[in-house]
Amino acid sequence: MERLSLAVWKFSSCDGCQLSLLDCEDELLALAQRIDIAYFLEATSAVVAGPYDVSIVEGSITTAHDAERIYEVRRQSKALITIGACATAGGIQALRNFADVRDFTRVVYASPEFISTLATSTPISAHVPVDFELSGCPINKQQLLEVISAHLAHRRPRVRAHSVCVECKRRGNVCVMVAHGTACLGPVTHAGCGALCPAYDRGCYGCFGPMESPNTASLSAELARQGAQDIDLVRVYRTFNADTPAFRAASEAHER
Amino acid sequence: MSADRGTRTIRTDYLARVEGEGAMYVRLEGGEVTDVKLRIYEPPRFFEALLRGRSFTEAPDITARICGICPVAYQMSAVRAMEDACGVQIDDGPIRDLRRLLYCGEWIESHSLHVYMLHAPDFLGYAGAVEMAADHREVVEQGLQMKKAGNALLAAVGGREVHPINVRVGGFYRAPRRRELAALVGPLEAAREIALRTVAWTATLEFPDVERGPELVALSDPDAYPIDRGEIVSDRGLRFAPSQFGEHVSEEHVEHSNALHARLRGEPYLTGPLARYTLASDRLRPLAREAARDAGLGPECRNPFKSIIVRAVELVEACDEALSLIERYEEPDAPAVEVVPRRGTGHGATEAPRGLLYHRYEIDEAGTILDAQIVPPTSQNQLAIEEDLRAVVAAAIELDDEALTLRCEQTIRNHDPCISCATHFLELTVERS
Numbered sequence: 001m002e003r004l005s006l007a008v009w010k011f012s013s014c015d016g017c018q019l020s021l022l023d024c025e026d027e028l029l030a031l032a033q034r035i036d037i038a039y040f041l042e043a044t045s046a047v048v049a050g051p052y053d054v055s056i057v058e059g060s061i062t063t064a065h066d067a068e069r070i071y072e073v074r075r076q077s078k079a080l081i082t083i084g085a086c087a088t089a090g091g092i093q094a095l096r097n098f099a100d101v102r103d104f105t106r107v108v109y110a111s112p113e114f115i116s117t118l119a120t121s122t123p124i125s126a127h128v129p130v131d132f133e134l135s136g137c138p139i140n141k142q143q144l145l146e147v148i149s150a151h152l153a154h155r156r157p158r159v160r161a162h163s164v165c166v167e168c169k170r171r172g173n174v175c176v177m178v179a180h181g182t183a184c185l186g187p188v189t190h191a192g193c194g195a196l197c198p199a200y201d202r203g204c205y206g207c208f209g210p211m212e213s214p215n216t217a218s219l220s221a222e223l224a225r226q227g228a229q230d231i232d233l234v235r236v237y238r239t240f241n242a243d244t245p246a247f248r249a250a251s252e253a254h255e256r
Numbered sequence: 257m258s259a260d261r262g263t264r265t266i267r268t269d270y271l272a273r274v275e276g277e278g279a280m281y282v283r284l285e286g287g288e289v290t291d292v293k294l295r296i297y298e299p300p301r302f303f304e305a306l307l308r309g310r311s312f313t314e315a316p317d318i319t320a321r322i323c324g325i326c327p328v329a330y331q332m333s334a335v336r337a338m339e340d341a342c343g344v345q346i347d348d349g350p351i352r353d354l355r356r357l358l359y360c361g362e363w364i365e366s367h368s369l370h371v372y373m374l375h376a377p378d379f380l381g382y383a384g385a386v387e388m389a390a391d392h393r394e395v396v397e398q399g400l401q402m403k404k405a406g407n408a409l410l411a412a413v414g415g416r417e418v419h420p421i422n423v424r425v426g427g428f429y430r431a432p433r434r435r436e437l438a439a440l441v442g443p444l445e446a447a448r449e450i451a452l453r454t455v456a457w458t459a460t461l462e463f464p465d466v467e468r469g470p471e472l473v474a475l476s477d478p479d480a481y482p483i484d485r486g487e488i489v490s491d492r493g494l495r496f497a498p499s500q501f502g503e504h505v506s507e508e509h510v511e512h513s514n515a516l517h518a519r520l521r522g523e524p525y526l527t528g529p530l531a532r533y534t535l536a537s538d539r540l541r542p543l544a545r546e547a548a549r550d551a552g553l554g555p556e557c558r559n560p561f562k563s564i565i566v567r568a569v570e571l572v573e574a575c576d577e578a579l580s581l582i583e584r585y586e587e588p589d590a591p592a593v594e595v596v597p598r599r600g601t602g603h604g605a606t607e608a609p610r611g612l613l614y615h616r617y618e619i620d621e622a623g624t625i626l627d628a629q630i631v632p633p634t635s636q637n638q639l640a641i642e643e644d645l646r647a648v649v650a651a652a653i654e655l656d657d658e659a660l661t662l663r664c665e666q667t668i669r670n671h672d673p674c675i676s677c678a679t680h681f682l683e684l685t686v687e688r689s
Contacts, residue, residue: 010277011299012298012299012301013324014321014322014323014324014327015323015324015325016321016323016324016325016327016418016419017324017418018324019324019325019369019418020417020418022369022373023403023407023417023418025400025401025403025404025407026400026404028386028400029386029389029393029396029397029400032386032389037386040384041270041271041272041273042272042273043273043373043384043385043386044272044273044377044383044384044385044386044387045272045273045383045384045665046383046384046387062299062300062301063299066299091301091321092301092303092306092318092321093301093302093306095306096302096305096306099305099306101302103305104302104305104306105300105302105305107302107304107305107308108300108302108303108304108305109300109509109516110508110509111509111511117299117300121301137321137419138324138416138418138419141417193416196415196416196421197415197421197429199415200415200421200422200429200430201429201430201591202421202422202424202429202430205317205421207419235310235311235314239314239317239318240321
């Protein structure tokens with residue numbers, strides 16, 4: 001059987017999405033028999049030089065050095081898959097895109113001149129062509145296995161772009177917004193988590209980012225009707241996927 | 257790398273099997289170690305800045321994203337700090353038990369990952385766990401089985417393994433049912449057996465005979481091994497409340513690192529498994545205490561290479577404690593207590609798997625965050641790790657560059673640094689002269 005070489009790259013991130021691969025306790029050793037882990041620093045110090053069949057990229061671009069490094073990763077990779085909200089949307093650190101990064105630096109560091117950073121945090125797709133984006137903060141590890149399996153089988157991954165609402169119906173959750181008046185981003189949020197928060201009596205907080213056709217205006221109106229103030233609406237859209245076009249527009253619509 | 261008698265530089269630009277991005281640089285001149293730097297170049301993400309203007313209720317979910325390996329630690333320090341700011345104390349009862357249970361899940365997951373996948377390959381001479389599995393498949397498989405039990409606990413109480421969704425200021429969104437936790441008993445009992453075997457196995461590894469001197473700092477819980485609460489104590493007699501953290505610990509910003517360096521009254525100090533064990537081995541549950549004794553650990557341990565045994569002992573403790581918490585669990589009447597914001601400052605300190613994690617928040621009467629300070633374990637340990645590196649290099653100067661680099665990398669991994677956390681945080685270079 002054909003063996004794929006796999007590289008796992010990290011940019012600005014929390015490591016949680018690449019950890020998801022190590023969290024595949026039942027599948028990891030079997031997977032390692034089907035693919036060559038050629039570059040995965042969190043797991044091994046053995047490094048095989050490129051090119052690679054598949055690169056999995058975690059993290060966003062926040063430094064000039066990383067903006068260069070991603071070109072080299074792309075050049076070395078037949079297929080490039082981005083995983084997680086940082087790589088697909090800029091992540092929580094993209095909140096700097098709504099502020100002045102110099103102010104941010106001064107808040108955290110006594111000597112801002114030592115810090116080299118870009119003014120923005122941007123997704124990988126803003127820099128190089130990406131073959132597949134897997135969203136989530138963090139990603140769902142079963143979806144990651146599906147994406148890798150699909151590559152092994154030369155087919156498109158089965159990852160649905162409908163909303164969390166559909167997952168709620170399938171799971172048999174009671175709608176937390178209709179039944180309890182709990183603010184929920186499920187109607188505009190990309191599926192993938194399995195409607196986790198509503199299953200825990202909590203409203204979805206949008207960690208998988210916007211679904212394929214999000215009607216944020218309609219959802220915002222309903223949330224406002226239930227008592228959300230403008231500042232609440234800005235906050236709910238402005239978290240881990242804040243700088244996606246749909247969520248950016250939705251938050252800015254309520255910013256004065 | 258040069259091996260002439262003049263200047264030698266040992267460097268690793270991308271440290272492997274650590275969480276996040278760091279590098280190491282060591283410079284030797286005429287047999288003297290003249291410079292040691294643990295460089296943390298992981299890009300800064302500015303959490304303390306982006307928390308300003310957010311609601312106090314958002315801190316646990318936002319700060320979890322600092323670290324995918326120990327998100328529960330961030331959530332727990334955050335909720336404790338916010339509850340402190342609002343005058344709410346949750347120090348006993350089912351909500352506190354559930355928090356401790358969730359935290360046990362993270363210790364089991366993180367320590368299993370470190371012992372078997374990041375650290376053991378150093379002792380057995382492999383590049384990683386997958387390579388190690390080719391010769392020691394059963395060893396790696398039992399590590400993965402234990403890790404899986406930790407993750408199952410995280411998912412049952414927290415909703416998922418990475419960035420759990422069920423934690424809120426005041427408690428949880430939904431308290432697990434007794435039967436949901438009952439399903440964890442079998443896997444946790446099996447994990448506890450594996451943890452006991454892990455203590456015995458790690459004790460057979462070869463360790464350099466070293467002791468390190470930095471002040472050891474950990475939480476002190478009067479009733480238990482420190483995990484989720486307590487005063488901050490040291491092996492030199494210091495004792496203070498988390499609210500006094502700022503009076504004792506200063507953070508400095510140095511050019512070679514995106515992690516701030518913390519000092520305790522001006523000196524390097526060490527938090528984490530060695531500190532916890534040395535300061536609280538008498539509060540381990542009997543099973544873990546016996547396992548430590550049988551493995552030949554005294555009541556204290558200051559050899560960083562032996563941290564792998566201490567982590568294994570803590571794995572026994574976390575599995576045993578989790579089973580005890582599940583056994584006595586009664587579903588609470590409400591999953592959370594109400595926390596009403598008020599103007600004030602709150603402090604929270606808990607024990608992440610790799611060491612003490614401190615949060616401080618100032619909030620206004622509406623609960624809006626005005627100021628945030630987060631001091632992760634690796635920031636606190638960074639200077640002690642550099643001192644450790646210096647001592648290791650001085651003692652192993654006769655090694656060739658390749659062997660010395662490996663020894664240095666192992667020295668760093670001994671401390672399970674989490675670089676993603678510490679950025680406001682790592683790169684290895686050794687230069688010889």
